Amino acid sequence: MSYKIETKCVQGGYTPKNGEPRQIPIIQSTTFKYESSPEMAKLFDLEASGYFYSRLQNPTCDFVAGKICEMEGGSAAMLTSSGQAASFYAVFNIASCGDHVVASSAIYGGTYNLFAVTMSRMGIEFTFVSPDASEEELNAAFRPNTKAVFGETVANPALNVLDIEKFAKVAHSHGVPLIIDNTFATPVNCRPIEWGADIVTHSTTKYMDGHGAAVGGCIVDSGKFDWTKYPEKFAGLCTPDDSYHGVTYTERFGLAGAYITKATAQLMRDLGSVQSPQSAFLLNMGLESLHVRMKRHCENALAVATFLKNDDRIEWVRYPSLEGDKYYDLAQKYMPNGSCGVVSFGVKGGRAAAEKFMAGLKLAAIETHVADARTCCLHPASATHRQMTDAELEAAGVSPDLVRFSCGIENADDLIADISQALDNI
Numbered sequence: 318m319s320y321k322i323e324t325k326c327v328q329g330g331y332t333p334k335n336g337e338p339r340q341i342p343i344i345q346s347t348t349f350k351y352e353s354s355p356e357m358a359k360l361f362d363l364e365a366s367g368y369f370y371s372r373l374q375n376p377t378c379d380f381v382a383g384k385i386c387e388m389e390g391g392s393a394a395m396l397t398s399s400g401q402a403a404s405f406y407a408v409f410n411i412a413s414c415g416d417h418v419v420a421s422s423a424i425y426g427g428t429y430n431l432f433a434v435t436m437s438r439m440g441i442e443f444t445f446v447s448p449d450a451s452e453e454e455l456n457a458a459f460r461p462n463t464k465a466v467f468g469e470t471v472a473n474p475a476l477n478v479l480d481i482e483k484f485a486k487v488a489h490s491h492g493v494p495l496i497i498d499n500t501f502a503t504p505v506n507c508r509p510i511e512w513g514a515d516i517v518t519h520s521t522t523k524y525m526d527g528h529g530a531a532v533g534g535c536i537v538d539s540g541k542f543d544w545t546k547y548p549e550k551f552a553g554l555c556t557p558d559d560s561y562h563g564v565t566y567t568e569r570f571g572l573a574g575a576y577i578t579k580a581t582a583q584l585m586r587d588l589g590s591v592q593s594p595q596s597a598f599l600l601n602m603g604l605e606s607l608h609v610r611m612k613r614h615c616e617n618a619l620a621v622a623t624f625l626k627n628d629d630r631i632e633w634v635r636y637p638s639l640e641g642d643k644y645y646d647l648a649q650k651y652m653p654n655g656s657c658g659v660v661s662f663g664v665k666g667g668r669a670a671a672e673k674f675m676a677g678l679k680l681a682a683i684e685t686h687v688a689d690a691r692t693c694c695l696h697p698a699s700a701t702h703r704q705m706t707d708a709e710l711e712a713a714g715v716s717p718d719l720v721r722f723s724c725g726i727e728n729a730d731d732l733i734a735d736i737s738q739a740l741d742n743i
């Protein structure tokens with residue numbers, strides 16, 4: 318039986334048997350008991366599936382990963398301690414020292430640093446391409462050692478919408494998978510696998526949790542990318558892993574399980590960025606209402622964006638689901654029911670006016686966070702990017718007047734009234 322996304326949000330991943338808890342149990346245990354050493358040895362050899370240590374797998378985390386897997390239409394999934402860990406594992410699982418990755422330049426700042434600084438120091442080279450690049454421009458970015466393409470459905474904070482089909486087509490023509498960070502859209506609004514993406518990552522810290530309660534991440538594999546067509550390029554998946562008794566992931570676990578099993582058995586084993594069962598429980602509570610909240614986030618954001626567009630105290634507005642936005646057509650194609658709750662805009666009067674605007678807000682809280690049930694707001698030029706000059710800000714794609722407004726699920730009229738009185742305050 319195949320359920321709709323709303324039903325998967327509520328019921329996916331966990332089906333209790335007779336007399337079992339209705340809510341996902343929090344298995345707050347680091348370790349699991351066995352009757353004999355040989356029984357446990359089978360688990361270590363990946364010959365039987367089961368739990369032995371929560372750094373590798375924990376039932377609570379697996380229930381929740383299973384739910385997100387169903388929501389994205391994947392074949393296997395794993396939770397990670399944060400979105401950063403998910404992005405790192407997703408790429409590092411198939412690219413290592415001497416390899417190359419093509420990434421959209423319009424991605425979350427933390428991911429950009431991870432790629433351009435930390436992973437570059439590990440010997441993985443990244444070429445950043447415009448999210449609006451043509452097929453020819455994308456083709457030109459590939460090298461013989463390219464292992465993956467990476468982009469965001471809706472970029473944080475630039476709010477570009479990625480043409481997933483185009484990126485998937487080009488990635489596949491070069492024999493590499495497309496990895497999509499689907500944090501802002503969530504699988505309620507867009508399921509990248511349906512458009513050709515091979516692997517999907519999330520910062521579950523954002524809408525999925527939705528209540529500012531738990532940092533977390535997730536990786537979902539579609540199971541559709543055929544690693545065995547390129548056994549030399551993806552040797553880690555297609556040849557024996559000495560650190561796991563010579564298991565060959567694609568042979569033992571098939572295309573459906575190879576990628577996530579390797580990421581768990583190798584990367585999680587060695588790097589340990591595990592999500593706690595307690596956090597996974599909180600995440601699941603968020604997922605149960607994700608479809609209800611996303612609808613309201615998007616309605617509020619559209620109402621706020623429409624108000625801003627018609628207000629002459631505002632210089633410009635960016636919201637992909639707003640008619641006339643540069644990304645409106647792509648947003649309608651990939652996310653006809655709404656994109657996300659984040660709107661960005663410029664206040665007339667530049668950096669100084671934006672600072673006064675921020676100071677006047679009463680309901681919207683000043684936070685670096687986004688995608689929360691409570692409306693929050695950031696002026697990067699006076700917060701996260703405050704060390705930069707106006708010229709440096711422009712070069713980084715963050716104009717000095719840019720305000721990032723993350724609409725919560727409060728009443729839209731109250732949000733608009735708050736914005737309006739703060740604009741009066743300038």
Ligand SMILES: *Cc1c(COP(=O)(O)O)cnc(C)c1O
Nearest residue numbers: 399400401425473500520522533
């Ligand atoms: C926040 C964010 C991340 C990083 O996630 P953390 O949970 O903060 O580590 C990655 N990608 C996107 C799009 C984000 O918004």
